[in-house]
Amino acid sequence: MNRPEFSSLPLKPALIENIASLGYTHLTPIQAESLPHILEGKDVIAQAKTGSGKTAAFGIGLISRLDVGHFKVQALVLCPTRELADQVSKEIRQLARFIPNIKVLSLCGGVPFAPQRDSLLHGAHVIVGTPGRVQEHLQKHSLRLDDLHVLVLDEADRMLDMGFAELITDVISYAPSHRQTLLFSATYPDAIRNLSQSYQFKPVSVSIDTRHHGGDLLQHFHRVDSSKRVHAVGYLLAYHRPESTVVFCNTKRECQDVAGSLANCGFSVQALHGDLEQKDRDQVLVRFANKSCSVLVATDVAARGLDIKELQAVINYELPWDPEVYVHRIGRSGRAGKKGLALSLCADAELDRVKAIEDYLGIAADWDDIAPFKLSYEPRFHPPMITLWIDAGRKQKVRPGDILGALTATAGIAAGEVGKIDVFDKHAYVAVSRQQADKALACLRDGKIKGRRYNVHQSRWD
Template identity: 35%
Template sequence: MKFTDFDFDQRLIDGIEASNYNEATPVQEQVIPLVLAGRDVIASAQTGTGKTAAFLLPLINNIISSPLNQHSITALVIVPTRELAIQIAQHMEGLSYFTSVSSIAVYGGGDGNAFIQEKKALSAGADVVICTPGKMLAHINMGYVKFQGLKYLILDEADRMLDMGFYDDIMRIIGALPAKRQNLLFSATMPHKIREMARRILHQPAEINISISKPNEKITQLAYVVYDTQKIPLVKHLLMQKTFSSVLIFCSSKNSVKELNRELKRTKLAVDEIHSDLEQDKREEVLMHFKSGRLQVLVATDILSRGIDIDNIGLVLNYDVPHDGEDYVHRIGRTARAAAEGTAITFVSVKEQRKFATIEKLLGKPVPKEVVPEQFGEAPAYTPSTFVPRETGSKHGKKPMHFHRNPPARKPS
């Protein structure tokens, strides 16, 4: 289905074409007509399905087409992380480039100038505000946020926001909004707590299910069963053996990210790290360098597992086994985007074997296990269904050796 089939305003069509959007994805085909018709929507849709454009496009079109309260926020998009807020704001800027629709991202970690800009937009009115819950609630508590003309509320990655403990903040924000509004809720999964929240927020919603339960078939999935002490030397070995367009490595903790980044820098690789200890300016700078290709390797916590929109990642490496199958699909889904092929490698330690077996059950098939090169010492067997001893290095007690889419065309001057 072409985007011209939705009968969008020509100014929005210009932005769509400049952003190199062509065919609508399944979630866009189903969600866009519902939003244009004024329906509330609850959609199960993961990153990579096109859900961001599924709500931004009809939102922009409705704002263009309807008389607005110039001194109020028209639409509020609530997301779990500053990275996702920034990314959606960038999509918004590109798609609305040829319109007069205004938008701003509101998130923590900025400086005094960012706060002043946010306060001005929230008090004077803006068409679309994309925010994280905590920062928006802080502004609301100061008493100047203008919601009286708000018409749209969008909750993106609602399951992740609840996992991060934002339920109370979200409900406080919603308590400050007009009761009459259109509501859209997007979530990768639909556990009971999401459906309970949906019942409190949405009015007779249409339900869409575009959840991707299995990874892209173009992703080559591999796993190495290792001891913890073998992980860093094996990462170095893999990155030296083959050159990938770019490499995204996920670790389960900030300490692991920092340690691995230090070790990889010693190999002279173009590598950097992203985690919540970094100031926002630094995180944006690192991500920009990775997107532009100045960095070959990015080591990150799960802060980047959802929402990062980079089309040329050749390898996703799970330094630690993800928490569950959904997280696994999100992580490895960062590769093999935009019709490309990609590789996903997971390191499975002794204590992570049962967790990885659960992920394989979700996938419906085992992930092929590669042989750990013998120079790194003996590796553990993969026996997730049996009792496994506490990891001490090896069964002999000897530890192994250490070792964006193209931007829109500019307006004519």
């Protein structure tokens, strides 16, 4: 089927040109179904999984309605987690980079309130944030929504799952009733229908099939004894050798125990759960996203908003009770035409969960055997990258290009040997190929970034 091009939409030529420069020419299914309605100013309720192109859909829509000369908040995007809010902010900035003087501001918890308040004093066009922090700014009058044209609820089902219903209701009470409301959700339970009925006016309903039908994602189930689950995970990692894997656990305790056992076996692994402080969570996600850590063991709540491109495998250490949660987990792998693996462990007492998944997806489970695997220490499959930590960030006016320039121009490291660069307020991380790590570390320690020397060291996990 031929997919429509962005040039077929009533968009400004500069926006179409910018979209093309980002590598987008044809609309994804969710964009093709929702964008025409969004551009007409209609309320939309859209069901689509993470990675389907939904951010660009509402991002292009809200950018098209901005009056940049009017320096007031005209669009608000609410997200369940800080990580998702940061990703959405980044994508909207890229989509809007052809517009001079546009300001997109992220308002999330886990970081100091005062700098956000001070930034709001100077105005903003688009706010992307988590419900709790946005509510705090509204209650303290540092944020006003009098001029709001577009409200977006992104991953609305996850926000409701996380207990944000009252926060969302309070935030919306500050917004004008005459506005466009866009609601995006991976699933469509009754709570989402109720949310739509409460805050949308004659919404257009758009649903893109969120279920996997083979081709891009291979699903395999493995019967195991409950006491042998960690051994089974080790076997699957050793057998398939995925470059990036998320192992889902149902509890924080399991998450920590599994990560510790795998680390003791020599796997490059990190745990992601709700007890982590924000700075530790940032470091874990940075290392996993930049390919200097191969395995992430996570709970569902901690992984919400996690959007890792090219994730090769998902392992269910234990199947969830809800088949929708299973779909949401495995949907993180096998995106954009890439092959993905969904590997699930199941004890005999949990076979009813497999039956529920079969009924929900309309498939028959594909069962595979697992060979015995001994949990003994040996270095296994070193990740391709090493992370370097730099004691400078946005506050010091350091940009990714400054770090890349120091490594390529001064050290002579090829740009292809430098991976993802993440710049936070007071520090930054850069991923460098394992072969060039020592050279890069020496260069950044002995040289200068933007004319200044900063403390640099290798991430303590590498």
